[in-house]
Amino acid sequence: MGGGAANFLPKGANGSKRRDDSDYVTKFRDDGYAVATTAAEMNDAAKRSDRLLGLFNNGNMDGVLDRKYLKGGTVKKFPEQPDLTEQVTAALDVLSRNPRGFFLMVESGLIDKYTHALDMERAVYDTIMLDNVVKLARDWAKARGDDTLILVVADHNHPISLIGTINDDMTQTPNVPLRERIGTYDKAGFPNYPPPDKDGYPPRVDVSRRLAIFSASSPDYYETFRPKLDDPNEPTVTGSAKGTYEANERYRAMPGAMLRLGNLPKYMNASVHSGEDVILTAIGPGSERVHGQIENTEVFRIMAEALGLGHGE
Numbered sequence: 001m002g003g004g005a006a007n008f009l010p011k012g013a014n015g016s017k018r019r020d021d022s023d024y025v026t027k028f029r030d031d032g033y034a035v036a037t038t039a040a041e042m043n044d045a046a047k048r049s050d051r052l053l054g055l056f057n058n059g060n061m062d063g064v065l066d067r068k069y070l071k072g073g074t075v076k077k078f079p080e081q082p083d084l085t086e087q088v089t090a091a092l093d094v095l096s097r098n099p100r101g102f103f104l105m106v107e108s109g110l111i112d113k114y115t116h117a118l119d120m121e122r123a124v125y126d127t128i129m130l131d132n133v134v135k136l137a138r139d140w141a142k143a144r145g146d147d148t149l150i151l152v153v154a155d156h157n158h159p160i161s162l163i164g165t166i167n168d169d170m171t172q173t174p175n176v177p178l179r180e181r182i183g184t185y186d187k188a189g190f191p192n193y194p195p196p197d198k199d200g201y202p203p204r205v206d207v208s209r210r211l212a213i214f215s216a217s218s219p220d221y222y223e224t225f226r227p228k229l230d231d232p233n234e235p236t237v238t239g240s241a242k243g244t245y246e247a248n249e250r251y252r253a254m255p256g257a258m259l260r261l262g263n264l265p266k267y268m269n270a271s272v273h274s275g276e277d278v279i280l281t282a283i284g285p286g287s288e289r290v291h292g293q294i295e296n297t298e299v300f301r302i303m304a305e306a307l308g309l310g311h312g313e
């Protein structure tokens with residue numbers, strides 16, 4: 001389940017990115033899969049099918065900030081994309097019908113993509129969505145007793161950190177650069193997002209004391225110090241020299257925006273991953289093997305053993 005329908009459709013079909021005539025939607029159908037393109041179709045299929053393919057967007061799905069609140073990105077074109085919590089509920093319904101057990105991989109993949117694009121608000125909202133999914137999975141496992149291993153891990157880091165708040169009400173052209181309105185240490189104060197709604201999200205991001213999250217890696221780009229309320233951030237555009245990128249002039253005129261010279265080569269159009277160890281948390285049978293510092297390949301063995309595969313130790 002996810003986006004990327006363009007890669008499943010044969011050449012010539014509306015929205016296809018394929019260069020051949022393979023029709024993967026038909027192949028899946030022929031193999032007994034129910035195919036869903038909206039949340040309603042997914043929920044319906046999950047009730048009756050034991051195989052389910054969900055393709056909810058031609059490209060990447062939209063993140064939760066656009067789907068639920070701002071309606072930017074491709075939400076108007078694909079208005080019925082399910083939330084990750086709904087997808088996981090459907091997946092658990094379908095997979096748990098198998099008496100031999102199952103493996104389910106869930107990714108809140110836009111956390112990464114938004115962070116590449118230096119769109120920190122959207123990345124944070126999709127992190128809250130992942131948190132909701134972890135809660136959902138834990139409640140589901142708890143209701144079954146103690147037969148489900150849940151692992152939560154990142155596949156890599158981004159070099160970003162919360163360093164304080166941005167203090168600006170977004171209503172007037174500031175007479176000082178917005179950079180001077182970043183509060184650090186005791187000047188940061190607490191952000192003033194409205195209380196979270198029932199799903200855990202602040203219903204507004206354009207508040208006057210906002211999280212200041214910056215990346216330590218970037219191409220040249222215009223830092224606007226404010227959430228992008230129309231569409232997800234696009235920090236760069238194709239440069240004049242082949243294979244290069246430059247700052248997107250679209251943000252230049254935003255009040256308080258400043259050109260920030262990057263530390264990445266010109267062939268990079270976005271922020272990059274970083275090499276720290278990542279956090280792995282676990283609950284359920286086999287989780288006792290998760291402690292201290294372990295190699296990433298060990299995660300595979302922990303999962304294989306929980307599923308009763310192979311020869312064990």
Ligand SMILES: [Zn+2]
Pocket residue numbers: 112113116273
């Ligand atoms: Zn990435």
